[in-house]
Amino acid sequence: MTGYGAASRPWPEEDLRLTVEVRSVNARYREVRVRSDFGLAAEHAIGSVVARRIGRGRCTVAVVTRPLADEAEGISARIAGRFDLAIHRTQRLVGMAGGHGLELATPSIRDLLATVGPVASLPPSAPPWLDALVDAALDGLVAARREEGAALERELRSLLDEIEAGLQAVDPAVATRRSKIAAEVAEKVRDLAAAGLSAPGGERIEQEVAVLLLRSDPREERVRLAAHVDRVRQILDEPAAPGQGRRLEFLGQEMAREASTLGTKAAGAGADEALLRIRLAVDRFREQVQNVE
Numbered sequence: 001m002t003g004y005g006a007a008s009r010p011w012p013e014e015d016l017r018l019t020v021e022v023r024s025v026n027a028r029y030r031e032v033r034v035r036s037d038f039g040l041a042a043e044h045a046i047g048s049v050v051a052r053r054i055g056r057g058r059c060t061v062a063v064v065t066r067p068l069a070d071e072a073e074g075i076s077a078r079i080a081g082r083f084d085l086a087i088h089r090t091q092r093l094v095g096m097a098g099g100h101g102l103e104l105a106t107p108s109i110r111d112l113l114a115t116v117g118p119v120a121s122l123p124p125s126a127p128p129w130l131d132a133l134v135d136a137a138l139d140g141l142v143a144a145r146r147e148e149g150a151a152l153e154r155e156l157r158s159l160l161d162e163i164e165a166g167l168q169a170v171d172p173a174v175a176t177r178r179s180k181i182a183a184e185v186a187e188k189v190r191d192l193a194a195a196g197l198s199a200p201g202g203e204r205i206e207q208e209v210a211v212l213l214l215r216s217d218p219r220e221e222r223v224r225l226a227a228h229v230d231r232v233r234q235i236l237d238e239p240a241a242p243g244q245g246r247r248l249e250f251l252g253q254e255m256a257r258e259a260s261t262l263g264t265k266a267a268g269a270g271a272d273e274a275l276l277r278i279r280l281a282v283d284r285f286r287e288q289v290q291n292v293e
Helices: 039-053 075-099 109-114 117-121 130-175 177-194 202-216 219-237 244-266 272-289
Strands: 003-011 016-025 030-035 057-067
Touching (some): 016 130, 039 130, 057 130, 130 272, 219 244
Antiparallel strands (some): 003 016, 016 057
16 A cells, blocks of 8 residues: 655754655565665664564655754854864875875865765764654554555445445346256257257256256356355454455455356346446456555
8 A cells, every 4th residue: 555654853963864754655565675874784674664564565765864954053054064174184184195205286175075075974874763763754654554544445345345236136147047048958959859850858858957057057156256255344344464465365366266257157148237347346356455465
């Protein structure tokens, strides 16, 4: 499911403000991507925090650092402090070069600021409270995903109602299936007799009708599909828990198989529109459950 969350906290020790932004989009599996300035170890730790809260979806975590002095004292004070540091470092370099008999050219402003560029943009290491800040950002993300989950549950229940309505519309056609098959067999026997061929006996005709009924009777698929719908409702009624999405996805596959066989067996019985509604609702259900954890 999709969602967004963010949390921010000042980092006075490094003259920075740390902001964590978390975004998620729909995906069949869990995929976590972390972008930060703290190295692979910190990114792995952040990914572990996300994995404890998110079971499914493609999540992107961005850890952004911004100068704190720009907010508190203004950008001019920050530039002045960095410039003083640049002069101090340059003087040390000139002294070290003179000790080795080297004479350096007069540095430009760009040369001076280059000596403090990495210090200004990269903090030395992640703060100890970074995981807590990520958790705070995840709170907003989880809340947004819950809202979407509630809307998704309503959509799934609506699709189940549509499937059940389609099954009820199919039932009259299923009930008349036996008499229709018997009539078709009797008509074929009459055609054989009209063509001069000997007609089979009544017992033989009954055997053929029974075989055709067993092969084309859609009631078994109708019962199984209705049972799958009931099982899905039971899962939706249960408290939210990891793994429900996988269970619903499996039931969606079974529903699709039963709907396909039902459509084949009951085709031409006067319920084609209802069969199409069932198949479309099942396909939409399978698509939607991929977003459920």
